[in-house]
Amino acid sequence: MDLKDFKEISAGRWLLPKEFYKKMNADAEIISSAEILRAAIIDGSIQQVINVASLPEIVAKSLAMPDIHYGYGFCIGGVAAFPADTGIVLPGGVGYDINCGVRLLATEIEQKEITLLQEKLGTEILKQIPTGLTKQSLVQLKTKQFLAILKKGAAEIIDQYSGDHQDLEYIESGGRLDFNRPDIISKRALERGKNQIGTLGSGNHFIEIQAVDKIYDPIAADTFGIKQGMATIMIHTGSRGFGHQIASDYIERFRKKFSNLKKLPDQQLVYAPIASNAGKNYLEALNAASNFAWANRHMIMEALIEIVEQIFGGSKKGLGIHLVYDQAHNIAKFESHLINHNTKDLLIHRKGATRAFPPGHHELPKKYSAVGQPVIIPGSMGTASYVLRGTRKAAGLTFSSSAHGAGRRLSRHKAVKFSAGKNIRAEMRKRNIHVYSFSEQGLKEEIPQAYKEIDEVVEITETAGISTKVARLVPLLVIKG
Amino acid sequence: MFGKESVPAKKVSQYKFTYRADSFENLIVNFLSEILYLTYSKAKVAVKIQIFDITDRFLDSELHISDTQFTPKLDIKSVTYHNLKIIEKNGIKSLKIIFDI
Numbered sequence: 001m002d003l004k005d006f007k008e009i010s011a012g013r014w015l016l017p018k019e020f021y022k023k024m025n026a027d028a029e030i031i032s033s034a035e036i037l038r039a040a041i042i043d044g045s046i047q048q049v050i051n052v053a054s055l056p057e058i059v060a061k062s063l064a065m066p067d068i069h070y071g072y073g074f075c076i077g078g079v080a081a082f083p084a085d086t087g088i089v090l091p092g093g094v095g096y097d098i099n100c101g102v103r104l105l106a107t108e109i110e111q112k113e114i115t116l117l118q119e120k121l122g123t124e125i126l127k128q129i130p131t132g133l134t135k136q137s138l139v140q141l142k143t144k145q146f147l148a149i150l151k152k153g154a155a156e157i158i159d160q161y162s163g164d165h166q167d168l169e170y171i172e173s174g175g176r177l178d179f180n181r182p183d184i185i186s187k188r189a190l191e192r193g194k195n196q197i198g199t200l201g202s203g204n205h206f207i208e209i210q211a212v213d214k215i216y217d218p219i220a221a222d223t224f225g226i227k228q229g230m231a232t233i234m235i236h237t238g239s240r241g242f243g244h245q246i247a248s249d250y251i252e253r254f255r256k257k258f259s260n261l262k263k264l265p266d267q268q269l270v271y272a273p274i275a276s277n278a279g280k281n282y283l284e285a286l287n288a289a290s291n292f293a294w295a296n297r298h299m300i301m302e303a304l305i306e307i308v309e310q311i312f313g314g315s316k317k318g319l320g321i322h323l324v325y326d327q328a329h330n331i332a333k334f335e336s337h338l339i340n341h342n343t344k345d346l347l348i349h350r351k352g353a354t355r356a357f358p359p360g361h362h363e364l365p366k367k368y369s370a371v372g373q374p375v376i377i378p379g380s381m382g383t384a385s386y387v388l389r390g391t392r393k394a395a396g397l398t399f400s401s402s403a404h405g406a407g408r409r410l411s412r413h414k415a416v417k418f419s420a421g422k423n424i425r426a427e428m429r430k431r432n433i434h435v436y437s438f439s440e441q442g443l444k445e446e447i448p449q450a451y452k453e454i455d456e457v458v459e460i461t462e463t464a465g466i467s468t469k470v471a472r473l474v475p476l477l478v479i480k481g
Numbered sequence: 482m483f484g485k486e487s488v489p490a491k492k493v494s495q496y497k498f499t500y501r502a503d504s505f506e507n508l509i510v511n512f513l514s515e516i517l518y519l520t521y522s523k524a525k526v527a528v529k530i531q532i533f534d535i536t537d538r539f540l541d542s543e544l545h546i547s548d549t550q551f552t553p554k555l556d557i558k559s560v561t562y563h564n565l566k567i568i569e570k571n572g573i574k575s576l577k578i579i580f581d582i
Binding site for chain 1: 554
């Protein structure tokens with residue numbers, strides 16, 4: 001396979017027709033540049049898009065966003081839809097870190113104020129928010145309390161600890177999906193998750209204090225409350241060990257019921273009918289893990305707000321701190337989309353992809369209805385992040401999906417080898433980015449060179465028309481797990 | 482497995498692990514997942530593994546586990562089936578397995 005097998009159907013959209021390979025049940029479409037597509041062919045991720053296109057009941061096309069890279073079975077940046085009634089669900093199409101996602105807060109704290117107090121801020125965040133391989137949660141929960149979080153998500157954190165109910169409108173799905181059956185969650189998942197609420201974790205998870213560097217769309221930026229030169233706070237984490245255990249548990253359960261594993265192109269693509277008991281149970285367990293992740297990000301946000309209030313000597317309101325949006329990028333959700341002029345109920349799998357609803361969508365916060373959903377695309381450590389907004393075009397092209405990040409270029413192992421002998425903190429500091437972490441290994445895994453150029457990913461996203469740029473954020477402080 | 486720095490073995494206890502699998506891949510993934518579970522949920526580290534019986538689809542083993550504190554260098558979150566390869570040469574099986582980290 002090479003580039004000439006693809007047809008660039010419009011700028012930034014590359015089609016591989018289903019006739020390319022006899023087992024494909026749908027076309028494959030990659031939102032990318034020629035260069036990214038070429039790299040994706042080489043790293044094997046296009047083969048993964050083809051494998052997904054070969055799954056039964058797939059609707060319209062197997063998609064990949066510009067941050068495409070190789071994953072377990074299903075590529076990162078992959079999007080696939082199946083009919084809500086007769087379709088299938090696959091845990092590999094969500095990933096292990098269920099509802100890994102990103103939350104953005106805007107403030108009216110000026111960049112120069114952050115610069116003056118950044119040492120104190122970084123040290124305090126690292127001290128107060130559990131990061132990395134720690135087992136210590138911000139709170140000690142009894143099983144009953146933990147189950148209440150799994151049921152109510154972010155709202156339970158507000159009810160039991162702190163926060164503002166008005167924030168829920170600015171979280172995808174209100175920070176809560178239906179979960180009413182604790183019996184479908186393994187004891188192991190409960191044990192792994194119970195002590196991890198309010199923890200950042202390791203790997204690519206981070207907290208970043210940023211400055212708004214550029215505004216591209218003043219109306220949308222104003223609607224989102226994002227102001228030039230002011231600080232923003234970004235939180236990237238997910239469902240921690242709880243989500244991983246749910247994914248592992250259900251991959252095992254699906255395997256036991258699957259008739260012919262050898263026929264699958266990759267065992268990570270094991271699936272179950274949505275309407276089967278196994279499928280229904282997984283989807284409800286996934287909802288529990290999604291609720292965990294929203295609660296997790298909410299608790300971290302509340303702790304961060306408290307730290308900022310203490311250091312800058314003001315209240316949340318006085319400092320202009322507000323939640324812009326919280327979005328999932330590893331999830332499967334039921335949504336309605338227009339297919340050939342007919343509305344269809346579908347289960348959309350997004351693995352390393354962001355939902356990007358257009359203006360006027362009924363699930364948007366009222367305040368954002370005129371401009372569309374904020375689409376937050378974090379960059380790698382030390383590079384810019386972007387806020388974009390959803391478009392009507394994405395509704396027709398990508399089931400309202402967009403990119404979720406820069407996308408890895410080097411594996412973690414290769415990144416560590418590449419950064420041998422380098423002082424990552426010192427290199428960052430030369431660029432006025434202060435990095436706080438307990439893990440040197442973690443920093444080496446996350447060097448900027450390990451990722452694609454975020455600017456290129458965002459340009460392609462905009463060129464293809466699946467989201468448009470609102471603002472660019474540059475890092476000042478990075479706290480890594 | 483975790484790149485641990487040191488595991489001073491004291492207060493060792495025994496943990497029985499018996500598993501019937503659908504394939505050797507399934508057996509290995511579940512065995513390694515059990516070790517992960519002991520580490521992350523029980524704060525135990527396996528210092529010795531005793532195999533009583535092993536076939537392609539069955540394992541009867543006993544793990545000697547210690548509750549001694551240890552410092553993992555790497556956070557292994559899940560054991561995957563992705564590109565799992567088992568190579569058999571001269572009656573010895575070796576495998577390539579990918580962990581989610």
